[in-house]
Amino acid sequence: MDNRKLISLIVPCYNEEAALPLFYEEAAKVLSALDYDYELLLINDGSKDGTLDVMKRLAAADPHLKYLSFSRNFGKESAMYAGFCNAKGDYVAVMDADLQDPPSLLPRMLEILETGEYDSVATRRVTRKGEPPVRSWFARLYYKIINRISDTDIVDGARDFRLMKREMVDTIVSMGEYNRFSKGIFGWVGFKTYWLPFENVERVAGETKWSFWKLARYGMDGITNFSQAPLMVASRLGFLMTFLAALWLIFIIVRKLIFGDPVAGWASTICVISFIGGLQLFFLGIIGEYIAKIYLETKHRPHYIVSETNDPDAEKIR
Numbered sequence: 001m002d003n004r005k006l007i008s009l010i011v012p013c014y015n016e017e018a019a020l021p022l023f024y025e026e027a028a029k030v031l032s033a034l035d036y037d038y039e040l041l042l043i044n045d046g047s048k049d050g051t052l053d054v055m056k057r058l059a060a061a062d063p064h065l066k067y068l069s070f071s072r073n074f075g076k077e078s079a080m081y082a083g084f085c086n087a088k089g090d091y092v093a094v095m096d097a098d099l100q101d102p103p104s105l106l107p108r109m110l111e112i113l114e115t116g117e118y119d120s121v122a123t124r125r126v127t128r129k130g131e132p133p134v135r136s137w138f139a140r141l142y143y144k145i146i147n148r149i150s151d152t153d154i155v156d157g158a159r160d161f162r163l164m165k166r167e168m169v170d171t172i173v174s175m176g177e178y179n180r181f182s183k184g185i186f187g188w189v190g191f192k193t194y195w196l197p198f199e200n201v202e203r204v205a206g207e208t209k210w211s212f213w214k215l216a217r218y219g220m221d222g223i224t225n226f227s228q229a230p231l232m233v234a235s236r237l238g239f240l241m242t243f244l245a246a247l248w249l250i251f252i253i254v255r256k257l258i259f260g261d262p263v264a265g266w267a268s269t270i271c272v273i274s275f276i277g278g279l280q281l282f283f284l285g286i287i288g289e290y291i292a293k294i295y296l297e298t299k300h301r302p303h304y305i306v307s308e309t310n311d312p313d314a315e316k317i318r
């Protein structure tokens with residue numbers, strides 16, 4: 001056994017048969033040139049194409065490569081969690097399979113960690129080149145909102161691509177929440193993080209797994225997981241409206257006492273009733289979002305189920 005430090009590289013893969021061989025070539029080149037021992041942890045997140053076959057083929061030729069194959073698609077968050085739970089490295093990195101997270105940044109990231117000043121090196125895209133403008137616009141707006149209403153710092157343009165020390169990985173593994181939003185979790189656990197900016201790169205092959213709506217849904221999860229502000233809006237607005245309604249009531253009673261029968265106000269009444277009804281439904285919906293989360297958390301279902309792996313020590317369910 002060599003006694004060099006071990007790097008674990010976690011790669012969540014969903015339908016990446018086209019990109020994975022290209023990724024592997026690039027990553028193996030960078031990793032083998034380093035003065036570290038390494039393991040490549042490929043997570044097959046229930047792909048419907050030949051991703052698993054590609055993994056098996058690569059693993060047969062390279063002892064550094066381990067794969068965990070899920071019994072179905074559990075989502076990138078679960079894939080990353082499975083990686084963290086099974087990574088043995090002193091340093092652990094997460095990286096996309098499409099080369100949008102350049103492996104060539106790894107040596108620089110390791111250098112920064114080795115100075116001992118930081119516990120993690122995270123990456124941030126400084127451009128969103130090659131992305132639809134509408135998507136960029138919504139993304140910017142989203143980061144503004146979530147940073148204002150949550151107490152965790154979530155950096156605009158932050159990628160999940162980062163390199164961490166063992167201590168930080170252990171804390172992330174210990175956070176066993178079912179609804180995971182890694183960008184928030186990384187920030188929440190704290191530790192000293194160095195932000196490494198880089199230019200956006202387009203994926204080498206295959207296509208994005210995130211539609212606009214899937215991203216929007218994920219963004220909502222980020223907000224409800226790391227902020228109670230939407231719930232507070234309901235109570236504050238409710239308080240304000242009750243207060244205004246009380247004033248209005250006094251006004252109507254006084255007017256009735258002084259001027260007799262008030263003017264018929266059917267239309268305005270309906271307006272007010274439907275406005276308030278709408279607001280109530282809206283906030284019921286927000287409360288529902290949180291209750292749904294609580295419901296899922298209390299069921300304690302596993303985050304992932306591995307149905308096939310070449311690692312006999314793998315934790316197959318967690």
Ligand code: UDP
Pocket residue numbers: 011012013014015016045073074075076079095096097098100203207208209210
């Ligand atoms: N991914 C995954 N499970 C999913 C969706 C995506 O493991 O359900 C992986 C995917 O294979 C890729 C990474 O997550 O390695 C990022 O996905 P993608 O490149 O499609 O997202 P984008 O870069 O377009 O935001």
Ligand code: MG
Pocket residue numbers: 096098100203208
């Ligand atoms: Mg991508």
